[in-house]
Amino acid sequence: GESVGLHLPTLSVQEGDNSIINCAYSNSASDYFIWYKQESGKGPQFIIDIRSNMDKRQGQRVTVLLNKTVKHLSLQIAATQPGDSAVYFCADSKGFQKLVFGTGTRLLVSP
Amino acid sequence: NAGVMQNPRHLVRRRGQEARLRCSPMKGHSHVYWYRQLPEEGLKFMVYLQKENIIDESGMPKERFSAEFPKEGPSILRIQQVVRGDSAAYFCASSPWTDQDIQYFGAGTRLSVL
Numbered sequence: 001g002e003s004v005g006l007h008l009p010t011l012s013v014q015e016g017d018n019s020i021i022n023c024a025y026s027n028s029a030s031d032y033f034i035w036y037k038q039e040s041g042k043g044p045q046f047i048i049d050i051r052s053n054m055d056k057r058q059g060q061r062v063t064v065l066l067n068k069t070v071k072h073l074s075l076q077i078a079a080t081q082p083g084d085s086a087v088y089f090c091a092d093s094k095g096f097q098k099l100v101f102g103t104g105t106r107l108l109v110s111p
Numbered sequence: 112n113a114g115v116m117q118n119p120r121h122l123v124r125r126r127g128q129e130a131r132l133r134c135s136p137m138k139g140h141s142h143v144y145w146y147r148q149l150p151e152e153g154l155k156f157m158v159y160l161q162k163e164n165i166i167d168e169s170g171m172p173k174e175r176f177s178a179e180f181p182k183e184g185p186s187i188l189r190i191q192q193v194v195r196g197d198s199a200a201y202f203c204a205s206s207p208w209t210d211q212d213i214q215y216f217g218a219g220t221r222l223s224v225l
Contacts, residue, residue, distance in 0.1 A: 032212050043115075043202050043216035044154065089153055093212050097167055098144065099204075101153035 012108045019077040021105045023090035026071060032093040035064060035075045038104070039086045047075070047088075077107075085109045113138065115205050115217035116185075123223045130190040130197070132220045136205030142166075143186040144204040144214055145178055154202060160186060193224045 013019050025033070031052040036044035050057045050064045050073075057064050063076040073090050087106050091099040116135040124130050136143050142161055146154040156170040160180035171178065175193075180186040190197055200221045204214035 034213070036216075041218075043117075043218045046213060046215060049213060091154075097159055098156035098170065099146075099154070099214060100156065101146075103151075103153045 009103070010106045010108065012110065013080050015080060015082060015109055015111050017080055019075075019080045019084070019107060019109075021075045021077075021088050021090075021107065023073040023075075023102055024071055025073065025090075025092050027092065027094075028071070030092045030094060033064070033066060033073050034091045034093060034099065035062075036089045036091060036101075037084075037086045038089065044089060080107075080109050082109050082111060115140075115203055115215055117201075117203050117217035117220050119220060120218065121221050121223070123225065124193045125225050126194055127192050130193050130222055132188040132190075132201050132203075132222070133185045134188070134203030134205075134217060135185040136203075137207075137215055140205035140207045140215075142206045142208070143180050144206075145186075145188050146202045146204065148200045148202060148219075157188070157201075190222075193222075195224045198222055198224045 034049045035047040037047050038044045048059045048062050048064050050066050055066050061078045065074045077084055085108055087104040089101050089104045091101045093099050115137055118133050144159050145157040147157055148154045158171050158178045159167040162180055163182050175191045177189045200219045202216050202219045204216045206214045
């Protein structure tokens with residue numbers, strides 16, 4: 001069935017460290033994955049996406065890795081800053097339709 | 112270019128009243144999605160609409176909830192006879208025709224049922 005899960009509910013890092021947020025999915029038919037950042041009281045903000053025909057994609061300070069063999073997705077944030085503190089969600093999308101969200105990982109960045 | 116606009120940002124209703132949540136998609140976007148988020152949880156899909164059409168309402172409760180996206184004007188999520196369990200944040204997202212997978216979210220409407 002469809003499910004997208006997060007390994008850890010909270011991740012605490014020091015400013016300047018690299019952060020890695022993990023996500024597992026169960027549906028082999030999933031073909032599109034998205035990472036969102038949600039700050040308190042705000043809507044989810046698109047970070048980066050990746051399609052199932054790719055295994056890595058890079059953006060500004062962020063990298064998403066997709067391992068289809070073990071159905072695992074990760075978000076890497078380089079040189080984490082206090083402004084990166086938020087809840088991060090991975091979501092799965094099939095085609096043009098609904099996103100299936102995980103429960104989220106709260107990233108706490110201390111100075 | 113304005114983002115997805117939702118109003119009101121906060122809505123307080125008493126049990127049994129109706130709640131109407133509005134969403135104006137980004138300019139040029141023809142697809143609208145509604146999601147519900149309970150505290151400390153992820154977003155749950157409710158409904159996917161295009162202009163004048165409901166494409167997927169598999170996440171909508173069978174009763175009391177309805178959604179529309181008319182030819183003119185914003186998309187409306189309507190909750191009749193609200194109950195305390197309806198208290199949540201409701202988010203709207205939109206996507207353009209040419210790239211339907213990336214959904215851009217509004218700031219949400221926080222509904223509190225007293």
